[in-house]
Amino acid sequence: MAHEALVPGPGADLTQAKCAVCHEIEHVVRSRQSRAEWEDTMQRMVKRGAPLTPDEIRIITDYLATYYNREAPSAAAQAASAQAAAAQAQADPVIQLLNRNACLGCHAVEKAVVGPAFREVATRYRSDAAAAARLARKLKEGGQGAWGQVPMPPNPGLSDAEAKLIVEWVLTRQ
């Protein structure tokens, strides 16, 4: 069965990246709530452990209250749904990998969330030629200590090629 995608709009990518870490995005796609209810839902998710900054909470809440609102269902939003699915399929393959493996639940490009920002990683290993191979292995096997004591979980499902692709992308985020 086709994977349902979020309606495109400001905040859609962030919503997809953050929410799909813990639950399938269909939970959002089939929901229609008032803004007040979405605010409650976001607070509930934070208490369930969702790693979100206040800015991210604001962006996702605005997105959901706009495109998944029970009081003002947007006809344009509905029509755009199929278009979104097509766009999603053509999205950056690295972003797809990051989504599928829940990387964006703990990492962001610009700032540290649970784990370090990709920009910090890129900066630290800028002049280390051996870093790429080491980091690719760390993606698959997990690690702890390089950026603090919160462990990074292993991702045994990643292929060598996928790990390499992600690391190359991260190291160009300086």
Add this chain to the structure above:
Amino acid sequence: MTDPIRPIDADVPPARREFLTRVATLSALAAGSGLAQRVLAQAAPPVDPPGTVPNAQVLAPKSRAFTVYSARPLTGSVTAEYHDFDVTPNDAMFIRNNLLTPDLDASKHVLRVRGLVDRPLEIPLAELKRMPSFTTQAMVECAGSGRSSFQPRASGTPWAPTGGMGCPQWTGVSLADILKRAGVKAGAGHVAFSGDDVGAVPTAPKVIRSIPLSKAMERHTMVAWAMNGGDLPKIHGYPLRVVVPGWVGSASIKWVSGIEVLDAPFKGTYMDDSYRIPRTPVAPGSKLPADAVTTEAWPVKSIITLPGPGDRYKLGGLLVVRGSAWAGEYDIERVDLSFDNGATWQPANLAPRGDRYAWRRFRLELPLTRPGELTILARATDQKGNAQPVASTWNPLGYFWNAIPRVGIVVEKA
């Protein structure tokens, strides 16, 4: 065919028997190709962390009529026409996970008891199994069971109108015996259970819920290691779970490893943000009020398990209606059926009273004397006189749907 997805007996109409046989054949083929379950929502999920059991593994033994409503977190059930059993078998028991299914080692499993007790305990599973145990048939039903019937839609997993409950036989130790062994101190009022389910992110809090001490000391409230005579399946809490009979399923913490005696209800997201309903009814579409109360025992409810929706019968034949009725803390007083959209009602025959928290099976025969569509309604009444409503009171999180169930069939001219 000897492998139907629903038991076939003389009361099931011939057309239905053929249908079931056909479904069984198709399903057997589907099972061989790994498509055993109908999956409504199937995302490409992120890779699960180590120490978890994949969905495919826990779903493989499920009935071919089992429908998955959400793959992550895993939620699914059969609907009423596939639940025509006196005792819910493992393959028809509903699933509602909050997190991911853990892969636990029974030989290393320990139950820790602490908090307001004289003697904190650490009981290895093997030792727990040497305590006096008992077996009882008891209801467990997700608070959101039937949620998709609410209008406007309520937040949460869209349970089909009739899924989300089960009444298997459980074997284990009375929680009261464990608490007596630990010695409950003065001032204790609540007992919290902690599960070992695994979160998708390291920041996910553990699944912890508490119940009042009075329910914890009720002798049917148990810590169970067996379901229908065998080890708990992994998806149903292996190697150890709590069973709080008649109450919302979230109280029956699976994969339990911790019990804590508290002076007040546990404070945490699974107590404070979910499983709550407004103290007084609110306008449909409202948000949850700040003074909402926690959900406890289920109100009176029933399902019609025979016939199934759309079953076809011959004019002049005999219709056998079967179903199950229950009320969280009360006995069932009566079940009435209507064949004229509620204009008149007639009492169904109730099976003898079984275990304290088991559902009551009901049955009624009706000669089919008129052709055409026929609608069957069932209305259970508990010993306090509470009857099932036409529609349940709307609440923001969609709990306690217990309205009169309805099944339509076709009576064909011979």
